[in-house]
Amino acid sequence: MNYFLAQALNNQWANRRLLNACARLNEAEYGAYRTNFFPSIQSTLCHILEVDRYYLTALEGDRDGQMKDFSEILPYAQLLQSQTQTDQRLVAFCEALREKDLARSVELVRVDGVVRERIDRLLLHLFEHQIHHRGQVHSMLSGTGVEPPQLDEFFLECDHKYRQKDEQLAEEIVWRDYRPG
16 A cells, blocks of 8 residues: 555645535635634635745755745635645545655755755655645634535445445545555
Protein backbone atom coordinates (compact mmCIF):
# COMPACT_ATOMS: atom_id res chain seq x y z
CA MET A 1 0.00 0.00 0.00
CA ASN A 2 1.26 3.47 -0.86
CA TYR A 3 0.45 5.10 2.48
CA PHE A 4 1.06 8.62 1.22
CA LEU A 5 -1.22 8.12 -1.78
CA ALA A 6 -3.93 6.75 0.51
CA GLN A 7 -3.55 9.82 2.74
CA ALA A 8 -3.67 12.17 -0.26
CA LEU A 9 -6.82 10.49 -1.57
CA ASN A 10 -8.50 10.61 1.83
CA ASN A 11 -7.42 14.24 2.16
CA GLN A 12 -8.98 15.03 -1.22
CA TRP A 13 -12.21 13.29 -0.22
CA ALA A 14 -12.41 15.06 3.16
CA ASN A 15 -11.78 18.43 1.50
CA ARG A 16 -14.54 17.71 -1.01
CA ARG A 17 -17.00 16.78 1.73
CA LEU A 18 -16.18 19.89 3.73
CA LEU A 19 -16.27 22.23 0.74
CA ASN A 20 -19.58 20.77 -0.43
CA ALA A 21 -21.04 21.51 2.99
CA CYS A 22 -19.65 25.06 2.85
CA ALA A 23 -21.30 25.54 -0.56
CA ARG A 24 -24.61 25.70 1.30
CA LEU A 25 -23.50 28.80 3.20
CA ASN A 26 -24.47 32.20 1.87
CA GLU A 27 -21.72 34.76 1.30
CA ALA A 28 -22.32 36.46 4.65
CA GLU A 29 -22.08 33.16 6.57
CA TYR A 30 -18.97 32.12 4.64
CA GLY A 31 -17.12 35.29 5.62
CA ALA A 32 -18.72 35.93 9.03
CA TYR A 33 -16.53 36.45 12.08
CA ARG A 34 -16.31 33.34 14.23
CA THR A 35 -14.29 32.38 17.25
CA ASN A 36 -11.39 30.22 16.16
CA PHE A 37 -7.72 30.43 15.24
CA PHE A 38 -8.67 32.16 11.99
CA PRO A 39 -11.63 34.55 12.21
CA SER A 40 -13.94 32.96 9.61
CA ILE A 41 -14.69 29.84 7.64
CA GLN A 42 -13.44 31.65 4.55
CA SER A 43 -10.10 32.65 6.08
CA THR A 44 -9.53 29.16 7.51
CA LEU A 45 -10.23 27.47 4.17
CA CYS A 46 -7.94 29.98 2.45
CA HIS A 47 -5.21 29.22 4.99
CA ILE A 48 -5.48 25.49 4.24
CA LEU A 49 -5.08 26.25 0.53
CA GLU A 50 -2.19 28.66 1.18
CA VAL A 51 -0.20 26.08 3.13
CA ASP A 52 -0.99 23.32 0.62
CA ARG A 53 0.32 25.45 -2.22
CA TYR A 54 3.47 26.42 -0.34
CA TYR A 55 4.42 22.87 0.62
CA LEU A 56 3.49 21.40 -2.76
CA THR A 57 5.70 23.97 -4.44
CA ALA A 58 8.54 22.85 -2.16
CA LEU A 59 7.82 19.17 -2.76
CA GLU A 60 7.85 19.78 -6.51
CA GLY A 61 11.30 21.38 -6.18
CA ASP A 62 10.32 24.95 -7.07
CA ARG A 63 12.44 26.99 -4.68
CA ASP A 64 11.70 30.32 -6.40
CA GLY A 65 7.97 29.53 -6.54
CA GLN A 66 7.88 29.28 -2.74
CA MET A 67 8.51 33.02 -2.50
CA LYS A 68 5.12 33.74 -4.05
CA ASP A 69 2.51 35.18 -1.71
CA PHE A 70 -0.09 32.41 -1.44
CA SER A 71 -2.17 34.23 1.19
CA GLU A 72 -5.28 35.20 -0.75
CA ILE A 73 -8.79 35.57 0.65
CA LEU A 74 -10.87 33.96 -2.07
CA PRO A 75 -14.58 33.86 -2.77
CA TYR A 76 -16.01 30.35 -2.40
CA ALA A 77 -16.14 29.41 -6.11
CA GLN A 78 -12.52 30.37 -6.68
CA LEU A 79 -11.40 28.64 -3.49
CA LEU A 80 -13.23 25.46 -4.50
CA GLN A 81 -11.56 25.42 -7.91
CA SER A 82 -8.10 26.14 -6.47
CA GLN A 83 -8.38 23.59 -3.66
CA THR A 84 -9.62 20.93 -6.09
CA GLN A 85 -6.63 21.55 -8.38
CA THR A 86 -4.23 21.55 -5.44
CA ASP A 87 -5.67 18.29 -4.10
CA GLN A 88 -5.21 16.74 -7.55
CA ARG A 89 -1.58 17.90 -7.59
CA LEU A 90 -1.01 16.34 -4.17
CA VAL A 91 -2.55 13.04 -5.30
CA ALA A 92 -0.39 13.05 -8.45
CA PHE A 93 2.74 13.81 -6.41
CA CYS A 94 2.04 10.97 -3.98
CA GLU A 95 1.12 8.60 -6.79
CA ALA A 96 4.53 9.14 -8.36
CA LEU A 97 6.43 8.62 -5.08
CA ARG A 98 8.69 5.63 -4.75
CA GLU A 99 10.12 4.26 -1.51
CA LYS A 100 13.53 5.81 -2.21
CA ASP A 101 11.93 9.27 -2.58
CA LEU A 102 10.62 9.37 0.97
CA ALA A 103 13.98 9.99 2.64
CA ARG A 104 15.03 12.53 0.02
CA SER A 105 15.09 16.14 1.23
CA VAL A 106 13.57 19.21 -0.37
CA GLU A 107 14.35 22.84 0.30
CA LEU A 108 11.90 25.08 2.14
CA VAL A 109 12.31 28.82 1.81
CA ARG A 110 11.65 30.30 5.26
CA VAL A 111 11.85 33.84 6.56
CA ASP A 112 15.13 33.00 8.30
CA GLY A 113 16.66 31.16 5.35
CA VAL A 114 16.45 27.90 3.45
CA VAL A 115 16.05 24.64 5.36
CA ARG A 116 15.98 21.06 4.17
CA GLU A 117 13.22 18.64 5.14
CA ARG A 118 12.58 14.98 4.30
CA ILE A 119 9.67 14.34 1.92
CA ASP A 120 8.01 11.77 4.17
CA ARG A 121 8.04 14.11 7.18
CA LEU A 122 6.87 17.06 5.13
CA LEU A 123 3.93 15.07 3.75
CA LEU A 124 2.97 13.84 7.22
CA HIS A 125 3.10 17.45 8.42
CA LEU A 126 0.93 18.59 5.53
CA PHE A 127 -1.74 15.95 6.19
CA GLU A 128 -1.77 16.78 9.90
CA HIS A 129 -2.13 20.48 9.09
CA GLN A 130 -5.11 19.76 6.84
CA ILE A 131 -6.83 17.62 9.47
CA HIS A 132 -6.29 20.24 12.16
CA HIS A 133 -7.77 23.13 10.20
CA ARG A 134 -10.60 21.10 8.65
CA GLY A 135 -11.60 20.34 12.23
CA GLN A 136 -11.77 24.06 12.93
CA VAL A 137 -14.02 24.65 9.91
CA HIS A 138 -16.14 21.69 11.03
CA SER A 139 -16.55 23.33 14.43
CA MET A 140 -17.42 26.70 12.89
CA LEU A 141 -20.03 25.06 10.67
CA SER A 142 -21.73 23.86 13.84
CA GLY A 143 -22.62 27.50 14.49
CA THR A 144 -24.50 27.76 11.18
CA GLY A 145 -27.57 26.07 9.74
CA VAL A 146 -25.34 23.71 7.72
CA GLU A 147 -24.72 20.30 9.23
CA PRO A 148 -20.98 19.58 9.34
CA PRO A 149 -20.03 16.48 7.35
CA GLN A 150 -18.46 13.44 8.97
CA LEU A 151 -14.72 13.78 8.47
CA ASP A 152 -13.28 11.46 11.08
CA GLU A 153 -13.04 8.27 9.09
CA PHE A 154 -10.68 6.63 6.67
CA PHE A 155 -12.90 4.59 4.35
CA LEU A 156 -13.49 1.81 6.86
CA GLU A 157 -15.89 -0.80 5.53
CA CYS A 158 -17.92 -0.72 8.75
CA ASP A 159 -18.57 3.02 8.22
CA HIS A 160 -19.71 2.65 4.61
CA LYS A 161 -23.38 2.99 5.63
CA TYR A 162 -22.65 6.52 6.87
CA ARG A 163 -21.23 7.53 3.49
CA GLN A 164 -23.98 6.14 1.27
CA LYS A 165 -25.70 9.50 0.84
CA ASP A 166 -22.50 10.92 -0.65
CA GLU A 167 -23.06 9.43 -4.09
CA GLN A 168 -21.08 12.15 -5.88
CA LEU A 169 -18.26 11.68 -3.36
CA ALA A 170 -18.17 7.90 -3.38
CA GLU A 171 -14.80 6.47 -2.55
CA GLU A 172 -14.78 4.68 -5.88
CA ILE A 173 -14.31 8.10 -7.50
CA VAL A 174 -11.67 9.28 -5.05
CA TRP A 175 -9.81 5.96 -5.20
CA ARG A 176 -10.22 5.87 -9.01
CA ASP A 177 -6.72 4.66 -9.84
CA TYR A 178 -5.66 3.11 -6.57
CA ARG A 179 -4.85 -0.55 -6.73
CA PRO A 180 -3.62 -2.14 -3.49
CA GLY A 181 -0.47 -4.18 -3.54
